[in-house]
Amino acid sequence: MSDLRPPQPPTGPSMGVGSGAAFSSSSSLRSIPTLARPSETGNTVNVMEKVEKAKRAARPQPKVDLQNLPDLLTISEVSSLLRVSPLTIKRWGKRGKLPAIRINSRGDRRYKKQAVLWMLGMTE
Secondary structure (H helix, E strand, O other), X not given: OHHHOOOOOOOOOOOOOOOOHHHXXXXXXXXXOXXXXXXXXXXXXXXXXXXXXXXXXXXXXXXXXXXXXXXXXXXXXXXXXXXXXXXXXXXXHHHOOOOOEEEOOOOEEEEEHHHHHHHHOOOO
């Protein structure tokens, strides 16, 4: 049962101010938190993956129906329709591939239904 105690830092005359012994101790490395830790079953649990999964679950995806599209679409609606990143939609707007209409004082982007349908290969 003595194996369960945490290791003790070395003591003695080598623990002087300039000896650097505080960094050479292996016990100081054990106190650094890691992102991956073994679980009870022995599998590695990646904490960052759990955080990202929780963020995705909390973020509602817009439900857009091709039959009932509004005249102006948001970035998230367009990105879900075209199955690309919202950042890609913004880049396409800057390049003129998918022109955006700026609304309100914040400059939110909206996209015309006809332009989005043209990108999908469906014209009205």
